Amino acid sequence: MAATLPATQSAAAAVDPQRLTVDLAASEGPVMLGANGALYGLSDDGVPSDAALEPLKITSISQKPEGGAQHPNGDALTVSRSFFRNGGGEINVMMQDIYAKWPYEDLGIDDYLPKVDKITKEVSADPNSDRFVYIPFNEPDQIWYKLDVSDQAQYEKNRDRFFKDWKTVYQRIRAIDPDARIAGPNEAAYHNRLLKDFLAFAKRENVLPQVMTWHELGSGSLRDFQAHYDDYRALERAAGIAPLKINIDEYANRRDLSVPGQLVQWVSMFERNKVYANQAYWDAAGNMDGNVVRSNIPNGGWWFFRWYAGLTGNTVKVTPPQANTIDTLQGLASLDTARRQAQVLLGGSAGDSDVVVRNVSRSVFGRTVTATVAEAAWSGYEGQHATPRVLARTKVKVAADGTVTVPLRGLHKMSAYRIVLTPGGTGTPTAPSVPWSASYEAEAAAITGGQVYTQGTVSNANGYAASGTKDVGSLNQASSKVDFTVTVPENGTYDLAILYGNQSGAPATQKLSLDGGTPVTVTYPSTENWTYRAKKDVTVELSAGTHVLSLAKGAAEVTLDRVDLTRNTGAPTARYEATLADISGRPSYDYTSSAGLGTGALVLRRGDKAVFDVYAPRDGYYTVVPRASAAVTLALHGEKVAAAPERPLRLYLVAGNNRVAVTGGHAAVRSLDVSGDGSTAGTLSYEAASATLAGGAKLVESAHASGGSYIGSLGNSPDSTAEFTVDAPRSGRYVLVVHYAHNDRRDNGHSYNTDIMSRTADITVGASAPRTVTFKNTWSADDYWTVGVPVDLEKGANRVTFGNPGAWAPDIDRIELGRVLGRS
Structure with missing residues (x-):
């Protein structure tokens, strides 16, 4: 019988849980992190901030050429400074974004070639020119060439025009930059017909791209990408072409971006096939396509990509309940034998699941493992998300057949989950304290003077995401209000998180009242539009039992999606485990004991460093305690601070993510513990x-x-x-x-x-x-x-x-x- 963990959330439902299986013995090769890129993910040097960008370990981004008229910012050479400074991989230059309109103005190849010359000269002169990739055409099936026509004769005519221009531009780039890497053909969707013809032509004319690109934008790609990938590799083999690097340089739609449970479905299929992929640009540049709030604040999507960036070693085979099926439970996993860690990222489905991890090697993990489960929830495109909450940390025996089963109960469809397995060692881990929480959909509440709208479904994938695919808008009458009936288990203070939209062009307000009592004003900052969801946090005092929370129109209009109530248990606290920190040097991992809170210790010696990503809800002072066996040094905002073991420090953190580096001569570091709500005393x-x-x-x-x-x-x-x-x-x-x-x-x-x-x-x-x-x-x-x-x-x-x-x-x-x- 497989070892199991207790249910992490609600009691198990009557139906059998879904099963997602991880085989640690079936390696897929080194973790590539290819699917963490973005189109116009950066808009300027500093947007997003270094602290938001560096932890994601971005392997590729797509940006416009310097001075391109398509958008006002996001120039490749300009943003390259911050991108490369923060460990970024390579930049795809979308050369046709030199034009101002979409679809691009068709002024002919003679108009385009001087622009190609200018772009190539600028990029090739850059000190990091070897880290740029030229994309000469963007979606040729939809722009100048109309390659997606059904009439075969017309297709061949359009195709031949494109092939002629491809060869001309390719050779023009290479004449200026002989070492240039060129990507294409870069269609808006996968088309077997064109790719078969293109490979034959490009091989014959010696203009084969170094990177193969196309886009996967619709919900159907979650079903079809594997077939597209397999078909493309078959085309290569048939043409006698060695496998090219693939970059799906636009993927996903509005309903997917920022949503951890959606993103895990895309990322898992790209990482499994070891292709690079950049999220699509549907909204505003500079927020990593919906995963960074303002410039430096994580949302749920950011935390998912931070987890993805934390995978090390090799990815291993994951068998989901339904492969290649839209909006179902999917996952990816890694095994790092040197660190003695296995990680599983999963999501995309509500309900219950059993995660079965097979071939858990006793030589790597021992006879017991500590299994740690955390959740990254959807917090909206512009909604802040604190450090993901640990839902369970339990020590279990590895079954005789090498299997560990982790039961997950009450999964949320829009959330992603991370399971970390580490050696159990001696002692018993302390179970995390998970406060009571409940969610209430606006469309299920009592609505006066408003309207329910459907958002972000499979059939409307370019609609914005909404919890439960519905929200409440048109709350623009004097009498407009939404009454939520809520039930809480005990007297006390509760955190009320409101997912909202405000397109009024200025701060908007609503009147919050409890059981018809005196209202208080809630102020909502502006958002991009009515459905570009942000999150407003307030506190309410509630007695045990059932209440009606009313949100009524105040100044201007606000749309409502969902409210979450969570028992307030005091000042926010978070524990950042050293065994999961980013490292440099050659620290060792000590899992001798799993007692208390944590998964073991990271042993730092001279020259070693661990970097923690520490969240702060607002600018101000926080208490930071390094749990270490000896003195360490903390580096933050360019300041180095000496810290004695277990000694609290009062450190200033900025709103959002803060990178805190820890070094030591010889110290076993278990965690960095952070508490507080951003005191301004002394500022x-x-x-x-x-x-x-x-x-x-x-x-x-x-x-x-x-x-x-x-x-x-x-x-x-x-x-x-x-x-x-x-x-x-x-x-x-x-x-x-x-x-x-x-x-x-x-x-x-x-x-x-x-x-x-x-x-x-x-x-x-x-x-x-x-x-x-x-x-x-x-x-x-x-x-x-x-x-x-x-x-x-x-x-x-x-x-x-x-x-x-x-x-x-x-x-x-x-x-x-x-x-x-x-x-x-």
Whole structure:
């Protein structure tokens, strides 16, 4: 009989659980991480932030050529600096995005060739030119060449035109850059007819691409991709062509992006076949296609890709309940014998599942394993997601046949789950404390003056995702409200998370009331549109029993998708296990004991480093405790902090992800424990009105600004500046947090891309050189976001100056500064 874990959520249903089987003895080859790419995933240097980008270990992205008119940002050479700085692999240059419109203006090959020359010269002159791939044509089946016509004679005519142009452009690129890697044909979908002809032509004319590309965009690809891949490899063999690298350089649709349970289905099939793949660009550039909130904040999709990036060793065979079937339970898994870890990522289906792990080697794991289960939930495209909650951590015996079965109960369809198996060692792991939680769909509530809409289904895959595929909109009447009937188990404080949309162009409000009592105002920041879901967190006091929570129209309109109630158990806490951290050097893994909370220890020696991704719900101070056997050094925001074993430190974290590096001479590190809610005690704060303005910068009154005004008309001239005088209590490294807003965008007439633009500001501290910082669009001029910038201050008065000599800087509401190492 296989060893089992207790159910991790609700009691098992009457129907038999689905079974997903992992065979640790059936290796598929090294983990490639090919499916973590994105089209226009980066928009500017700093959008997304380094801390959001580096942990994902991106292998490829697709961007436009420098100065391309298709979009206002996302230029390949510009974003390459941050991409390569953060360990990125290669950049696909979408050469036809030099044009302004979609479909591209068909001005003829003679118009295109000078543009090809310019792009190739610029890319080939870059110091990292070997890390770029040229994509000369994008979706030729739909643009100039119309290759998807059913009439064979017309197809052959169009095909021959394309082949002629392909050869011309290919040779033009190679004439300028002899070592160029070229990708194509890059159709909008898989077409056997064209690929068969293309391979024969390209081989005969010696213009074969180095990378084979096509797109998989519809829900049907979850069913059909395996057949497409197998057919393509058969075409190669028949043509006598050695296997080419494949990049599915656009995949998935709106309903998939940001949704962990959807993404795992796509990623598992691409990783299994060892192909590269980039998520499609349906909305705004710079958020890794829906997985980064603002510039630095993780959502559920980000955490799924962070898990994916954490797979090491070899992937192994996974057998799902239904292979190649749309919207079903799928997964991928890895085995790293050196680290003595197996990981399984799964999702895509609701209900119950048994994950059966076979061939669990006793020589690697011993007679027992610790199985740790965590969940990355859907939090919306713009909804923050805290560190994934551990649902279960249990030590079990490996059965005589080498099998371990992990039962998962009450899975959520939109969530992804991670199972980590490590050697059990001695002792008993402490079961995690999982607070009570329940979800309530808006469409199932009592609705007054609103309408239920269906979103993001298989038949409408380009619709935005919605919990349960429905939401409630048109809440635009004075009487509009949604009444949720909720039942809670005990008296206390509850966290209420509201999944919403706000396209009003400014902060919107609703009136929240409990059982008809006095309402309080809930304010919702702007979102891209009514269905581009974000998450608003508030707290409510509830007594045990049933209540009616009402959300009624306030200022402007808000759409509602779902609300989640979770028992508040105090200040947020998270434990980051050292055995799952990113490492450099050659640390060893010690699983001697699994007692307490954790999966073992990472033994750091001189030259070794472990990097933890630490989430903060807001900018401020948190308590950080390294659980280690000896003193270690923490590095954060460019500051190094000595830490004694188990000694609490008060460290300043920025909202979203923070990369904390740990080094030690010889220390066994079990975890990095972080608690708190972002205290601002001890920080320095300066409102816009305290700045000295020059050169046309002015103070503008605003009800939405924290001090009643913001600094506007800043920049666009060397003389236009705002100078704050900051009084530092002591010298050292601080984090300067800028509260800002702007809503620059350019309308290119795209039906599915929102061409938002970033602004920059040069920040000068004292006599130091200016530093250019990028500020992403905030969706409205009245919504203030934050960007944290490490700076060095001297004790006493310091001048902090903002400007931009060549363009407008963002509007500035206020600034805050916190020393990285705060006083306890």
